[in-house]
Amino acid sequence: MKNQYQKLQNLSTDQKNVSSKISTQSNLLKLIVVLCILFFMFGLFTGNIWSFYQKSFSFNLQFTQFAATNSSPTATPLQPPPSSPLEILPPHHDQHNQVMLMPGNNNTAGADNSTASRIGLSEYIKPPQNLMHDMKDEELLWRASMVPKIEEFPYKVTPKVAFMFLTRGGVILGPLWDKFFNGVDTNLYSVYVHSNPSNNETIIPPENSVFNGRTIPSKEVQWGSFNMIEAERRLLANALLDLSNQRFILLSEACIPLYNFSTVYSYVVNSTKTFIESYDLPGGVGRGRYSPRMRPQISLHQWRKGSQWFEMDRELATEIVSDRTYFPLFGKFCKSSCYGDEHYIPTFLNINKEFAYRNSYRTLTWVDWAKGGPHPTKFTRTDVTVELLQRLRYNNGTQCEYNGEKTDICHLFARKFIPNTLDRLLRFAPKFMGFN
Numbered sequence: 001m002k003n004q005y006q007k008l009q010n011l012s013t014d015q016k017n018v019s020s021k022i023s024t025q026s027n028l029l030k031l032i033v034v035l036c037i038l039f040f041m042f043g044l045f046t047g048n049i050w051s052f053y054q055k056s057f058s059f060n061l062q063f064t065q066f067a068a069t070n071s072s073p074t075a076t077p078l079q080p081p082p083s084s085p086l087e088i089l090p091p092h093h094d095q096h097n098q099v100m101l102m103p104g105n106n107n108t109a110g111a112d113n114s115t116a117s118r119i120g121l122s123e124y125i126k127p128p129q130n131l132m133h134d135m136k137d138e139e140l141l142w143r144a145s146m147v148p149k150i151e152e153f154p155y156k157v158t159p160k161v162a163f164m165f166l167t168r169g170g171v172i173l174g175p176l177w178d179k180f181f182n183g184v185d186t187n188l189y190s191v192y193v194h195s196n197p198s199n200n201e202t203i204i205p206p207e208n209s210v211f212n213g214r215t216i217p218s219k220e221v222q223w224g225s226f227n228m229i230e231a232e233r234r235l236l237a238n239a240l241l242d243l244s245n246q247r248f249i250l251l252s253e254a255c256i257p258l259y260n261f262s263t264v265y266s267y268v269v270n271s272t273k274t275f276i277e278s279y280d281l282p283g284g285v286g287r288g289r290y291s292p293r294m295r296p297q298i299s300l301h302q303w304r305k306g307s308q309w310f311e312m313d314r315e316l317a318t319e320i321v322s323d324r325t326y327f328p329l330f331g332k333f334c335k336s337s338c339y340g341d342e343h344y345i346p347t348f349l350n351i352n353k354e355f356a357y358r359n360s361y362r363t364l365t366w367v368d369w370a371k372g373g374p375h376p377t378k379f380t381r382t383d384v385t386v387e388l389l390q391r392l393r394y395n396n397g398t399q400c401e402y403n404g405e406k407t408d409i410c411h412l413f414a415r416k417f418i419p420n421t422l423d424r425l426l427r428f429a430p431k432f433m434g435f436n
């Protein structure tokens with residue numbers, strides 16, 4: 001111990017002797033320390049750089065591609081990076097990059113092939129291609145009662161007119177209507193047929209007819225009975241499934257058009273009012289059909305009568321398929337000889353004043369009651385003349401009100417034409433009704 005101490009002392013006392021040696025040694029030590037620090041810092045630095053590089057690699061890659069694909073010569077590296085890397089990256093970049101681009105998001109496969117698999121609004125609001133469905137009436141009416149709460153459409157709407165045929169068998173005068181619709185843009189109209197399922201004389205329309213495939217799921221209908229109202233609501237509900245249908249016209253197999261399509265279309269689409277007959281009629285066939293048991297929902301002074309052949313807008317059609325107040329009352333207290341189809345909509349309209357206000361109180365379907373009796377005049381083959389058609393078109397010279405002004409056109413359709421009138425109608429129609 002002492003020896004060692006002495007040795008050290010000797011060393012210290014010998015400092016001057018060995019000073020050059022010692023200074024060389026301490027310099028070496030300092031160098032090593034500095035080198036160590038430098039090495040440590042270098043390691044730290046390179047580590048940071050590496051991780052930073054890894055983080056920004058994908059950005060650099062994408063940025064390079066952005067710069068390469070950007071054709072503008074003024075593009076500088078100072079431009080902000082594009083908001084979404086997915087917009088720029090090619091669809092088949094490697095998996096490693098993808099995970100780093102979307103940290104925490106595992107499921108990038110869907111986004112990867114997005115443009116091919118995504119669908120737009122048009123897919124959501126497409127009307128059903130096949131009119132045959134298995135919905136019960138209750139389900140159909142519920143579906144049809146849906147109304148968008150936002151009233152403004154986010155797309156341009158071309159209004160369609162729904163021509164709804166309530167028939168016993170098929171549309172007997174179908175060939176005349178096919179002429180009427182010939183060459184018309186199919187975005188302007190749609191056709192629906194409610195046909196008695198038990199009728200064994202149903203006419204199968206030809207392949208190229210507008211009636212082909214347009215029959216809705218139908219049920220038994222007896223003329224004048226309550227199931228006639230059910231059939232009308234079934235037609236309205238099916239037509240409401242197509243959001244483009246804005247106007248709804250009820251027709252029968254005995255109806256003919258009196259004007260060409262463009263005249264009919266602009267008349268109903270541009271009308272500020274609906275065309276539903278609704279009037280108060282004293283006597284047996286009017287007020288006499290009212291049942292006091294409909295009180296308090298329907299009183300005698302609210303009871304109305306009118307032709308069943310209506311033209312209405314989408315708001316009223318929706319209200320009628322949604323009606324759970326008056327419809328059941330008619331089902332209970334307006335059967336058989338009450339002829340509910342002549343009272344349900346005229347009375348409904350009279351009670352719901354917001355619709356009454358927008359109604360013209362006239363029908364667009366001409367019919368001849370001149371001979372009296374419970375049924376209007378039926379026109380047969382020999383009745384069909386140019387004079388008759390002209391008289392129907394111009395309402396025998398009387399004018400009607402349309403959008404607050406007088407017009408010569410009061411009726412767009414006429415009934416009742418029996419099947420054997422078809423050939424003469426087809427002959428006269430092009431010239432006198434302006435079908436092309």
Ligand SMILES: *[C@@H]1O[C@H](CO)[C@@H](O)[C@H](O)[C@H]1NC(C)=O
Nearest residue numbers: 099102103104105106107108
């Ligand atoms: C990724 O998906 C797997 C299985 O699909 C799951 O176990 C894992 O938790 C997911 N990771 C993240 C970050 O969502």
Ligand SMILES: *[C@@H]1O[C@H](CO)[C@@H](O)[C@H](O)[C@H]1NC(C)=O
Nearest residue numbers: 091109112113114115116117
């Ligand atoms: C993307 O979608 C198309 C068409 O749907 C399909 O053919 C293709 O295989 C898909 N690609 C990937 C990577 O899933």
Ligand SMILES: *[C@@H]1O[C@H](CO)[C@@H](O)[C@H](O)[C@H]1NC(C)=O
Nearest residue numbers: 169197198199200201202203
């Ligand atoms: C149709 O049905 C009626 C009675 O239901 C029957 O008398 C008539 O022969 C049938 N017609 C055809 C073509 O089957």
Ligand SMILES: *[C@@H]1O[C@H](CO)[C@@H](O)[C@H](O)[C@H]1NC(C)=O
Nearest residue numbers: 259260261262263434435436
């Ligand atoms: C339809 O008839 C009217 C006259 O009633 C006529 O002015 C118009 O050109 C016709 N339209 C077509 C497409 O034939």
Ligand SMILES: *[C@@H]1O[C@H](CO)[C@@H](O)[C@H](O)[C@H]1NC(C)=O
Nearest residue numbers: 262265266267268269270271
């Ligand atoms: C409705 O009336 C306006 C103004 O008179 C007219 O510009 C427009 O073409 C009409 N629309 C139809 C469908 O006839």
Ligand SMILES: *[C@@H]1O[C@H](CO)[C@@H](O)[C@H](O)[C@H]1NC(C)=O
Nearest residue numbers: 368369370391395396397398
């Ligand atoms: C039509 O008008 C003529 C003369 O104005 C008249 O004699 C005839 O009775 C009218 N016909 C109908 C069905 O109103």
